Amino acid sequence: MTTSPGPSKNDTIPNSTVPVGSEAAWRDRKRYLWLLGLVMPTLGVLIVATYALLGWHWVLWAGPIVILGVVPAIDLSTGLDRSNPPDDMIEALEKDKYYRWITFAYLPIQYVALVAVCAMIAGVNPIAWVAELVGVADWLAAHVSPDLVRDFDLTTLDKIAVAISVGCIGGIGINTAHELGHKREEHERWLSKIALAQSGYGHFYIEHNRGHHVRVATPEDPASSRLGENFYEFWPRTVVGSLRSAWRLEKRRYARKDTHPFHLGNDVLNAWLMSAVLFGGLIALFGWQVAPYLAIQAVVGFSLLEVVNYLEHYGMLRQKVGVGERQRYERVDPSHSWNSNNIATNVLLYHLQRHSDHHANPTRRYQTLRDFEESPVLPTGYAGMILLALVPPLWRRVMDPRVVAHYGGDVSLANLHPRTRERYLARYPAAAAVAPLGEDRATASLDATPVADEVLAARCPGCGYTYEVEAGNELEGFAAGTAWSEIPDDWCCPDCGVREKVDFVPLDPALDAPAPSSPGATEWRPETPRG
Numbered sequence: 017m018t019t020s021p022g023p024s025k026n027d028t029i030p031n032s033t034v035p036v037g038s039e040a041a042w043r044d045r046k047r048y049l050w051l052l053g054l055v056m057p058t059l060g061v062l063i064v065a066t067y068a069l070l071g072w073h074w075v076l077w078a079g080p081i082v083i084l085g086v087v088p089a090i091d092l093s094t095g096l097d098r099s100n101p102p103d104d105m106i107e108a109l110e111k112d113k114y115y116r117w118i119t120f121a122y123l124p125i126q127y128v129a130l131v132a133v134c135a136m137i138a139g140v141n142p143i144a145w146v147a148e149l150v151g152v153a154d155w156l157a158a159h160v161s162p163d164l165v166r167d168f169d170l171t172t173l174d175k176i177a178v179a180i181s182v183g184c185i186g187g188i189g190i191n192t193a194h195e196l197g198h199k200r201e202e203h204e205r206w207l208s209k210i211a212l213a214q215s216g217y218g219h220f221y222i223e224h225n226r227g228h229h230v231r232v233a234t235p236e237d238p239a240s241s242r243l244g245e246n247f248y249e250f251w252p253r254t255v256v257g258s259l260r261s262a263w264r265l266e267k268r269r270y271a272r273k274d275t276h277p278f279h280l281g282n283d284v285l286n287a288w289l290m291s292a293v294l295f296g297g298l299i300a301l302f303g304w305q306v307a308p309y310l311a312i313q314a315v316v317g318f319s320l321l322e323v324v325n326y327l328e329h330y331g332m333l334r335q336k337v338g339v340g341e342r343q344r345y346e347r348v349d350p351s352h353s354w355n356s357n358n359i360a361t362n363v364l365l366y367h368l369q370r371h372s373d374h375h376a377n378p379t380r381r382y383q384t385l386r387d388f389e390e391s392p393v394l395p396t397g398y399a400g401m402i403l404l405a406l407v408p409p410l411w412r413r414v415m416d417p418r419v420v421a422h423y424g425g426d427v428s429l430a431n432l433h434p435r436t437r438e439r440y441l442a443r444y445p446a447a448a449a450v451a452p453l454g455e456d457r458a459t460a461s462l463d464a465t466p467v468a469d470e471v472l473a474a475r476c477p478g479c480g481y482t483y484e485v486e487a488g489n490e491l492e493g494f495a496a497g498t499a500w501s502e503i504p505d506d507w508c509c510p511d512c513g514v515r516e517k518v519d520f521v522p523l524d525p526a527l528d529a530p531a532p533s534s535p536g537a538t539e540w541r542p543e544t545p546r547g
Contacts, residue, residue: 042101042102044101044383045097045099046359046383047114049359050118050363050366051118052363052364053118053364053365054121054125055082056184056188056364057122057125057126057129057185057188057189058129059129059181059185060125060126060128060129060130060132060133060182061125061128061129061132062078063075063076063129063133063178063181064133065143067136067168068141068143068164068166069161070163071163073174073177076174076177076181077177077181079180079181079183079184080180080181082184083184083399083402084399084403087360087361087364087397087400088396088397088399088403090360091358091359091360091361091396091400092358092396092400094359095358095359096357096358097357097359097362098357098387100387101383101386109381109383109384110380110381110383112383115381115382115383116204119192119195119196120207122192122211123207123211126185126186126189127214129182129185130185130186130214130298131298133178133181133313134298134301134302134306134309134310135302136170136175136178137175137179137302137305137306137309138302138303138306139169139170141165141168143156143164143165144165144166147165175309176309176312178309179309179310179312180312180313180316182313183312183314183315183316183317183320184316185317186214186313186317187317187318187319187320187321188320188365189211189212189214189215189317190217190220190318190320190321191321191324191365191366191368192211192366193207193221194208194220195366196211197209197224197225198225198378198379199379200379209221209283209286209290210290212287212290213287213291213294214294214317215291215313215314215318215321216288216291216314216318217314217318218286218287218288218291219259219262219263219287219288220258220262220321222262222265222266222283223239223258223262223265224239225378226265226510226513228240228258228325228513229348229378229512229514230508230513230514232329232334232352232353233329233332233333233334233352233431234334234345234431235431237329238253238256238257238258238260239254239257239258239322239329240325240332242432242433242434243330243416243419243427243430243432243440244416244432244433244435244436244437244439245435245436246408246411246412247323247326247406247408249433249435250322251319251322251323251326254322254325254326255318255322262284263277263284266283266284266285269491270493271493272492272493272494273493295307320402323402324365324398326405327354327394327398327401327402327405328353328371329352329354329431330415330419331415331416331419331422331430331431331432332351332352332353332392332419332422332431333352333430334346334347334348334352335429344516344518347514347515348375348376348514349372349376349390350372350373350388350390350391351372351390351391351422352372353375353391353392354392354393354394355369355370355372355387355392356369356394356396356398356401357369357370357387358397358398358400360399361397361399362397366382367382369394369397369398372388372391373386373387373388375514376478376514377478377479377512377514378479378511378512378513379479379511379512392418392422395414395418420444425444426444426446427441427443427444427446428441428446470499471499471500471522472484472485472486472500472523473485473522473523474500474517474521474523475521475523476511476514476519476520477515477519477520477521478514478519479509479511479514480511481509481510481511482523483500483520485497485498491510504517505517505518
């Protein structure tokens with residue numbers, strides 16, 4: 017399979033915000049700003065040092081203060097960054113290891129903060145603890161400040177505050193795990209699980225990639241919020257639904273191997289085991305008194321993830337296309353995710369707010385994600401939207417009209433919450449009926465690529481993953497020699513989770529070039545500019 021060359025310097029990129037001819041002069045103006053993403057885990061160390069030196073109790077609340085106060089304020093004051101990398105720069109950006117080392121660096125700082133906070137909760141000054149281990153405690157007291165090595169005695173409220181703060185660090189750590197977990201490199205996927213251990217949410221690694229990305233913006237997805245559903249209704253649905261989904265996915269994978277799911281290779285079980293070892297080690301080190309606060313920080317961490325999930329696809333619905341047995345949901349495109357170009361939250365969350373491009377091209381690295389004009393836009397950054405989500409009447413007042421406008425006034429096209437469905441249909445009557453989408457759109461990939469009698473290999477047109485019959489895919493439960501016809505029809509690409517089996521392009525492994533990496537793979541691209 018060949019891929020089309022990138023646009024020349026005289027071409028425009030459809031729906032892109034990159035000006036013509038920008039390739040020659042373009043540079044990543046956020047290159048060094050990305051380092052600010054490490055401010056959040058470093059906050060844990062700053063909390064300890066500030067509390068030791070100054071004794072300020074309010075600083076123990078620094079986590080929520082930064083996420084819910086400082087970052088939204090910066091978003092409102094610094095404006096938007098809609099710059100996109102030109103196509104001919106994407107491959108070089110993807111290969112620049114500087115960007116991935118920033119995500120790698122988050123993890124050790126994250127866990128230093130967690131250990132330090134557990135020490136504080138146990139009444140141990142972590143600075144004095146480390147200083148005594150290396151023999152510099154007396155020097156610090158004499159030459160810097162005796163307060164640095166003083167004893168700590170936190171109240172219960174102080175302990176809750178610092179647990180919430182370290183939970184915020186763990187929540188942003190889930191976003192780092194999200195970035196790492198989408199990559200093909202095995203070590204990055206394992207680092208993703210390590211980042212998730214603090215929050216006890218290791219099943220996210222499976223459910224997000226193989227569940228959410230497949231079902232996004234449909235009623236079947238527990239991580240896609242519905243129009244009229246408030247966050248406090250969404251939270252239990254997504255927490256329980258995502259857990260069930262992750263287990264079902266792994267159980268089904270092991271069923272293809274004709275065995276039970278209780279193996280160490282089960283990615284739900286080995287991720288949970290990491291959390292058990294982590295929590296067990298901290299309890300052994302600091303005592304059972306830290307256990308309830310470990311639970312508090314874990315709940316805060318995964319709740320921060322879920323409130324972001326809540327706002328990313330609120331009310332978005334992929335329409336059914338095709339007829340009869342060939343009916344399925346339309347392919348994910350940039351109109352199915354809420355986006356924002358507020359710079360502070362984008363730096364903090366590694367471009368997570370460019371969520372449309374992420375869903376269209378999940379294996380892309382954060383520094384290459386782009387903004388498209390047809391993506392629905394939030395009124396401010398994710399950090400500010402979290403505040404709105406916590407107050408349902410305010411959220412509905414701001415977001416419901418935007419969802420309705422996104423669907424041209426026809427609220428029946430939105431993903432409606434069953435409890436409030438009739439109320440919304442009555443409040444926003446459709447102006448006109450919308451013509452159903454035909455079978456040609458649902459089966460375009462089949463019509464475009466005739467299938468040979470015997471398929472020896474097939475490639476995902478989105479990310480370039482190639483299934484070869486001779487090799488199979490043991491991880492997915494397909495032994496070597498498993499024929500393409502024996503692959504279930506509902507199977508999706510294991511790398512990107514975007515393309516289904518019906519989308520795969522048959523090829524001859526002896527004649528076709530190796531599968532391209534993510535930067536060069538054929539990807540979603542809008543056809544016509546808006547407006």
